[in-house]
Amino acid sequence: MTRILSAPVYDVAIETPLQAAPALSAALGNQVLLKREDLQPVFSFKLRGAYTRLSRLSPEQRAAGVIAASAGNHAQGLALAAQKLGVKCQVVMPVTTPDVKIEGVRSRGGEVILHGDAFPQALAHALNLAETHGYTFVPPFDDPDVIAGQGTVAMEMLRQHQGRLDAIFVPVGGGSLIAGVAAYVKYLRPDVRIIGVEPHDSNCLQQALAAGEPVVLPEVGLFADGVAVARIGEHNFELCQHLVDEVITVSADEICAAIKDVYDETRAICEPAGALAVAGLKRYVARDGCRGEVLVAINSGANINFSRLRHVAERAALGEGREALLAVTLEERPGSLREFCEVLGKRQITEFNYRCQARENGQIFLGVQTDPALAPRAALLTQLAEHGYPVLDMTDNELAKLHLRHTVGGRAPVGLQERLYRLTFPERPGALGAFLNALEPRLNITLFHYRNHGADAGRVLLGLEVGDGCDAQAIDQLLSDCGCPFTDESDNPAYRLFIG
CATH class of the missing domain: 3.40.1020.10 (Biosynthetic Threonine Deaminase; Domain 3)
Known part of the structure; x- marks a missing residue:
């Protein structure tokens, strides 16, 4: 809690709105609110954790330069944080990373190294470079300071909405966002359900909770590239195991339908990982038939290649x-x-x-x-x-x-x-x-x-x-x-x- 309250995220991040979604609310029979993290300067919540971690490095660590592995959003957040603090930054990204995320890093002064088809290969390469050259490795999710920075999303939500709140739906990749949100919300509002949402083919948290420990997925789906993580973070799992109420999984078609839902409400376009929470919220309502509840979905990012919209539009109708x-x-x-x-x-x-x-x-x-x-x-x-x-x-x-x-x-x-x-x-x-x-x-x-x-x-x-x-x-x-x-x-x- 103290780490979250003292996280200096507003040096670079903004307090994003908690926006009403009237069309979704009417369609689902519940009050739906969208936490608009897609409006951050790097179009993702990842800026919060990256800056918090970087701001707490020692002068010697900053001087050595930093390196990270990322599918894109952590990379952009770290590049902007490093630019703000005058630190040299390198990021290893999978070769499958969308161009918009690669250019987002480069435009903020970060050096991009493309390596591997998925995050695990990129991570291994980044760790090797850090050890070889003495760079300071900045984890994308499995770190107490990163978790604290992401937890400021929850701090804002509870301040912005102080009335009835039944459930918060959180997209899950490596787990820092849901760990930070759960830690803050459960401390102040233990009655609020924290529900993680993952793609069917990238459900590392769901499988870890079932096994009682982190497990490595043999392969992960790449459609929602922002959450294409094979293993939940250790620190994140320790928190999620005790604080997360459940994890819901959704299909790629349901994610596409959720991207359309968010567009219809806001005229903003989420990336697939960014629309995960809305897809999970819709599945939750359909499954349980709840009515009259107050439900929040975190729109976590909007870094999507324009060329992917053709596929999204084609599959959205099937998803809904x-x-x-x-x-x-x-x-x-x-x-x-x-x-x-x-x-x-x-x-x-x-x-x-x-x-x-x-x-x-x-x-x-x-x-x-x-x-x-x-x-x-x-x-x-x-x-x-x-x-x-x-x-x-x-x-x-x-x-x-x-x-x-x-x-x-x-x-x-x-x-x-x-x-x-x-x-x-x-x-x-x-x-x-x-x-x-x-x-x-x-x-x-x-x-x-x-x-x-x-x-x-x-x-x-x-x-x-x-x-x-x-x-x-x-x-x-x-x-x-x-x-x-x-x-x-x-x-x-x-x-x-x-x-x-």
């Missing part, structure tokens, strides 16, 4: 149960796609991949918007089964989500005569079905690819069989009559090379 991915078998005949869309009705289609491969049956890779409360996935599966469509639910199939949705298709059957068109139509529920209804039943669709990109116009790649009096000129006229702008891609060399 608002999209189903299905493989549906149809008869291979003119009109079958149109009939299938009539069964779907006004449901919003998010993805539609189809390629003619045989003359009997065809398979569609289908994405459909769902609603956990009003139109759940189970109801959709039942509806399709009642209409005689064989369906494979791939919503939880990682292979399908990561790879198959981008590789379905292939070449047309030998001898098939087709024309290929790229077209657009207004993006609204039912638009796809309306378009298919406008095509004459005698037209056989041989290829159909569509993905919802959140724009106001849907983009479709369409293949149509030529023959039996249906020539290219007739197809062009029919598409013109549909009122959808289109481009004939039949002579495109890429089409001939890959799918023609």
Whole structure:
């Protein structure tokens, strides 16, 4: 407690707001508050612990220079702390570290050494360099001063909210944040539950608590790189073992959904580790059905590469149960796609991949918007089964989500005569079905690819069989009559090379 109260974090850090989340609160039936550590100067809480540790080094240790190992956020905090105190700083980072974090260190005067695929390899290399060259090693999490610095987050929260408080959700990597928060909160408010949140594939604290001692995970998931730690810190475990009430684990899809939740509330974008607490809070409410409680989630960081947002956006709908991915078998005949869309009705289609491969049956890779409360996935599966469509639910199939949705298709059957068109139509529920209804039943669709990109116009790649009096000129006229702008891609060399 004394270490936390005396931590000099405000030399470089700010007191971040404890912000109400009205949309989440309404959706979950509880009062949700977000501790905005993503607003720190280095966009992460890690600045608190790094500066506290560095400020308490002896003059001799500072003169020797400091070195650390980090997946990114501790590195940026240490670089800024070292810059503030005039100390030479080196950081060993895994080669998988996002560029935004690497540049964050360099922009603050720190030297970056990339080594290893994950944190354990980076840590071993940093310790070796410290011993060889006499640098002072600054731990990223397993240190009393680092824990004290992170504990100032709890000091602020209890000062900012002095009324009812039922639970605080804390992201867990090496454990310094949850150890510091638990130590402070449990001393003053032992009634408040401290709940750690980890990814399913990086649950080092959960496994340590189950084993009664720290354990080494054989491998860790890298999606939430800020918490990709194989072993909980010794000092942190000693505190967590007695002060943490439970640990919840969440999937990558749930993390993506939580990133969207935070964006909807704040217009700020969390990194995956930064949104862990919100994902755990949502799972906790869904599991226990609690209502009317006051729940706090710590948004721990916002250091995410812009290029990763594409993946986050794609998986967010799956994480919140608002999209189903299905493989549906149809008869291979003119009109079958149109009939299938009539069964779907006004449901919003998010993805539609189809390629003619045989003359009997065809398979569609289908994405459909769902609603956990009003139109759940189970109801959709039942509806399709009642209409005689064989369906494979791939919503939880990682292979399908990561790879198959981008590789379905292939070449047309030998001898098939087709024309290929790229077209657009207004993006609204039912638009796809309306378009298919406008095509004459005698037209056989041989290829159909569509993905919802959140724009106001849907983009479709369409293949149509030529023959039996249906020539290219007739197809062009029919598409013109549909009122959808289109481009004939039949002579495109890429089409001939890959799918023609």
